[in-house]
Amino acid sequence: MISIELENFNIRQIMGSGQCFRMNEADADCFTVIAGKKYVEVRQKGQVVDFDCSQEDFLFFWIPYFDLDADYNRYIQAVNPRDSYLCAAAHHGQGIRILRQDLWEMLISFLISQQNNIRRIRRCIENICTQYGERIILPDGREYYGFPKPLALAAASEEDLRACNLGYRAKYVHQAALAVADGQIDLSEIRSMSYKKAREALMEIYGVGGKVADCICLFALHQLDAFPVDTHIRQVLDQHYKRGFPNRRYKGMRGVMQQYIFYYELTGIPSGDK
DNA sequence: AGGCAGGACTACA
DNA sequence: TGTAGTCCTGCC
Numbered sequence: 001m002i003s004i005e006l007e008n009f010n011i012r013q014i015m016g017s018g019q020c021f022r023m024n025e026a027d028a029d030c031f032t033v034i035a036g037k038k039y040v041e042v043r044q045k046g047q048v049v050d051f052d053c054s055q056e057d058f059l060f061f062w063i064p065y066f067d068l069d070a071d072y073n074r075y076i077q078a079v080n081p082r083d084s085y086l087c088a089a090a091h092h093g094q095g096i097r098i099l100r101q102d103l104w105e106m107l108i109s110f111l112i113s114q115q116n117n118i119r120r121i122r123r124c125i126e127n128i129c130t131q132y133g134e135r136i137i138l139p140d141g142r143e144y145y146g147f148p149k150p151l152a153l154a155a156a157s158e159e160d161l162r163a164c165n166l167g168y169r170a171k172y173v174h175q176a177a178l179a180v181a182d183g184q185i186d187l188s189e190i191r192s193m194s195y196k197k198a199r200e201a202l203m204e205i206y207g208v209g210g211k212v213a214d215c216i217c218l219f220a221l222h223q224l225d226a227f228p229v230d231t232h233i234r235q236v237l238d239q240h241y242k243r244g245f246p247n248r249r250y251k252g253m254r255g256v257m258q259q260y261i262f263y264y265e266l267t268g269i270p271s272g273d274k
Numbered sequence: 275a276g277g278c279a280g281g282a283c284t285a286c287a
Numbered sequence: 288t289g290t291a292g293t294c295c296t297g298c299c
Contacts, residue, residue: 018280114281120297121280167295172282209282230280262280 002051002058008072009049010095011042017096017263018118019219021109021125022147035065036102037136037146067097067222075256080249085240086257089264096259099219103187104180105147106220107205110212111172120165127164128173132156154181172207179205195223218255227254232265 011031015023022034031042038061041052051058063069072094079090112124125147132148132155154177161170179185190201198221202213210229217226227245229237237245250257 110280115279115294116281116296117279117298162295165296168283168293169281169295207282211281215280228280231278232280266280 002053002055004049004051005047006049006068007047008076008094009044009047009066009068009097011044011049013093013095013263014066014097014099016267017093017259018266019099019215019259020101021113021118021122022105022129034144034146035061036105037134038062038065039136039138039144064100066099070097072097072256075253078250078253079257080246083246085236086260089260089268090257092268093260093263096256096263098222098224098256098259100222101219102147103191103216103220104150106216107176107180107187107202107208108147108153108173110215110219111176111207112166112169113215114169114207114209114212116169124165128153128156128161128166131160131164150177150180153177169207175206176208191221195221195225198223199226218258224253224255225251227258230262233258233261236261236265 012025014020015025015031020033024032026032026041029043029045031044033040033042038053038057040057040062043050043052051062053062076090076094079086081087108128109121109125113121116124126145128148129145132152133145134149134152135143135145137143153173156174156177158170158174161173164170166173176185180187185205190198193201195217199210199213199217202208202216203210208216212228214226214228217223218228227233227247245254245257247254
């Protein structure tokens with residue numbers, strides 16, 4: 001068990017920011033996170049955060065995963081004080097972190113995310129995990145399922161995937177799994193590319209457009225310049241940034257700003273006040 | 275009860 | 288290069 005004090009870290013906000021679909025609220029202040037074969041329980045009271053895992057996993061996996069060694073005050077202070085909207089958004093979501101999630105998992109997760117709502121996305125992913133993922137038993141006897149490997153998912157037919165409730169996205173996931181499994185798509189190659197190149201390479205995958213590619217770049221490749229524009233962000237840009245989002249000013253942290261805006265739109269604005 | 279949810283594809287012009 | 292029509296499902 002690791003217990004540390006953290007600024008600008010709020011596990012509830014990270015979960016609510018919609019970048020991770022395998023995080024769950026076990027009870028009032030206990031969150032469970034599954035990433036690859038790793039599993040952790042996170043409890044937070046104020047700035048004190050407990051990670052229920054080994055020292056080694058914390059140092060070498062969860063610190064990079066949660067981006068704990070980055071200074072998010074730097075991002076918040078970079079916000080233009082005359083931009084009252086972004087100030088409010090950043091203040092509201094000041095505990096958000098940009099996670100470093102697995103590239104393969106993000107590819108499949110955000111293929112499923114299109115034209116879909118978060119609750120169903122979670123269900124779809126749990127379905128493919130329990131169907132095709134590796135079962136893992138914790139020391140205390142509880143079990144969970146890892147994210148299915150490319151080979152395991154490639155073994156599923158499009159119909160099998162539809163049975164997991166993916167709908168028309170089944171054919172996207174099916175083809176992506178086949179392409180990755182047989183080496184037609186080399187994820188480790190994409191991992192080493194620049195943002196621009198990685199975005200282009202991802203968009204060559206059937207079912208991956210600009211928005212999904214940017215989500216993958218931001219949440220898996222930690223390309224903080226990626227700025228996924230979905231319908232919510234589109235509305236904000238039209239409403240608050242008619243002259244365009246100040247990309248120059250936020251170079252190198254546009255994705256962080258996107259997350260503040262996204263989370264603010266989802267949770268910070270009383271419904272009917274738009 | 276019908277539109278829409280964290281889009282992208284295809285088919286057209 | 289730009290824009291309609293289409294696609295699964297379920298929630299409001």
